[in-house]
Amino acid sequence: MRTHDFEDEELGKVAPYGVLDLTRNAAWVSVGVTHDTAQFAVATIDRWWRRMGMKIYPDAASILITADSGGSNSSRGRLWKWKLHGFANRTALKLHVRHFPPGTSKWNKIEYRLFAFITKNWRGQPLISRAAIVNLIASTRTSTGLTVRCELNRRNYEKGIKVTDEQMDRVNVRPDEFQGNWNYTIEPATTRK
DSSP states (O other), X not given: OOOGGGOBTTTBOOEEEEEEETTTTEEEXXXXXXXXXXXXXXXXXHHHIXXXXXXXXTTOSEEEEEEOSSGGGOTTOHHHHHHHXXXXXXXXXXXXXXXXOTTOGGGOHHIIIIIHHHHHHTTTXXXXXXXXXXXXXXXXXOTTOOEEEEEEEOOOOOSOOOOOHHHHHTOOEEEOSSSTTTEEEEOOGGGOO
């Protein structure tokens, strides 16, 4: 039984990271082959935006991102905020980020409205290759209309990338009044005041 990251000595591992559009009941999942890092997480959001989001929401000026407080999208993660800053600059989108408090990720809708159905869909299926994993994720559907697009991301994401104080000073992050360490807005550099 392959558990965390579905690691296999011959095939390596996979790390799925998803974006769930609750309004459209549609998801994008990137299946990484190295590490679940902040760089990979933001690359997945960026890929969702370019492949799905900007087509559905061409007039969007901002997006709301909800995320757990730990792991690749940690509320304390400097690399997470630095990469979101780059995404905001490339897209000119204002990013409203809301983190679930530690220990409450079970309330994150992506867990029970996307990943629970992915797990149910591949139940009893051998996860024998990366292609099999991508195809099983992409074939996930629900009676309420959930659709999932999935893609293998072969890029190498290194662990341990450090973001300097100088880089963080360039991130246009504005903490919200309520729990600003978990709730903040990252604006494109062009809107910095």
